[in-house]
Amino acid sequence: MRISSSTILLGAALGVSAHPSRHAAHQAAHKRDFVVANKPTTTIIEYVTAAAVAAESSTTAAAVAATSAASSDDDDDDDSSEYVEFCGGSTSKRATLAEIAYKGNTGTDDDYGCNMMVVSSSIADQYEYTATFKNDVAKSQACVCFNKIGPDGGINGFFSGNEAISFTLPASGTKVVAFEANSQGGCVCTVGDTVATTDIGQFAGTWLEFDMANSSNDDWSGADASCLVSSIYPKLEAIIPPLKVCGSGTCSTILSGGDGTNAYLKGMEAADGVGLNLAAGKVRLTITVGEFSA
Template sequence: MHISNSMLLMTALTAGSAIARLHGHDRRHAHPKDAVELNVDVEQPAVTAAPEKRGVGAEVVATIDGQLVSWINEWSGQQSSESSPETESTAAPTTTATPTAAATTSEAAAVSSVSATPVASSSSSSSSSNWADYPADGDYTTTGFGASTASKRVGSLDWDYIGNVGNPWGSNIIQVSEDSASGYKHVLRFENDNSKAWTVVMWNSYGPSGGLNGFWSPNKALSFTVEPNESVFVAIDDDSQGGWGAAEGEDLPTNYVGEYASTWGEFDMSNSQNDGYSGWDVSCIIAELANMDIAGMQICNHAGEKCSSITKGAGATVNAYTSADQGKNDKAVAQSAGPVRLVVNLGWSS
């Protein structure tokens, strides 16, 4: 199997998951074509030797949503030294139609109980802090963020939307103190109730080169360690789409083509083309396809509601994605416009 086709498949399986579902599209995935059609249900090879590589400038051909598309591979596997993604071209299928930016009926019903402005309160696991509060006047701080980048569509597919990736790249995702967290619009609290430290790597879906490769090593918008019985707070700027991988120990595992292959958390914060909606979910698709360890993870709002979770080994899932859920569009949790306060439990078990 050519690596460019493998990269395309795994990219399409995961890219823009929360954003795609909030846009009201089916979560469709690419079926790469080289000489023959590749069946996505076939078990992926275990990590062994590096496969044949197709270089930068080579043509990639795939059937996506039943349509044959092609583009030039611009991903070399190396992180770009450019600070601004606007200076780079985007490696994406060249389709042009613009999809509807509204949530589906089922998703709208799922979030009908969530008000546009959630009630300020504290997480039950952090009742002594006010990190989950927010400015009543809606005047959120942007201290520490880089410049915002303009959003744009680069095609008609679910993942063909580039929101704010920060300038320099990744500066839309920053670590903040517990005391300052309440001033930001979107805040995540990462908790580790385990006996060992966990590593978290965060990314934008679109990488520094402008291609759909933000979740490929060595790309990192933010990386940190969560020690046992400690918490780390992260703020995310408006119109940001991306995710994170988390694993016990010092490093995140990667699959045989270099994609982060731990359990993922995925987010879409105040999407500008979807009336400010936000969304989140847990996914183990990449780890499962690569036959690698599936760690537990849970993401809930600060009130302990609107949860997405996977237990170790994917024994139980709630509003989360496994390889069996490819193509479904009803797993991610959605929230209408307003501040977001999430608690992420690493190594979670029910």
């Protein structure tokens, strides 16, 4: 466990711009304000967290296992080719509104991460909230999607081993991920067989950050592209890969090397209102992922 499970939230909710990467600082008592940016009218919330990040030394190329590369669209054996209910139709134990606002939807008590799954493009329209990943290079990419809140209840879902799902994005191909309402987290891909991490095991690269139908924000949704994690590591900052997420006519873009528009770039941890703000209703995100090029 990278971040102490004694994390305490004093505010009502964390939105898509409450970047998980900001919780990974080497500080014992860390206090900051976060902004929920999924709606034009923002809400400032305050939290206090006791964070104890394990001081492990490993290479920045440490990675998580991913499935072997596939050569065509929708050809992984674990893709859902017919409509399947999230979490097998099960529901979590009833929680207070404050707990829901803090934790969001991470699956069920006995099936963490079942709030998201890879589905066939032929049945994607049967789901309310989807993200279609398009590979912009002729090489397969390893991908993971994660909840903001990890399986132990800490704000650590974005560390290796805590991901909800993993999949292979075929060379020049596509994959569709469906999400259940009130899910908050991110996805990241890396060219090759494994997803790159930082030296403390946090997912690196360029993130898609998402917030699907946040129940604490009138069911508004949000998304953005973010390279905040990689930008604080010199070796990773030099090879930031491109990513663009679009939905409802708006895009958030990070270019190869870390520049971009309407996205979270280096030094923007405190920025508000960046990315896509989507009114309640179906969400159809399109994410184009590429490879770093000088």
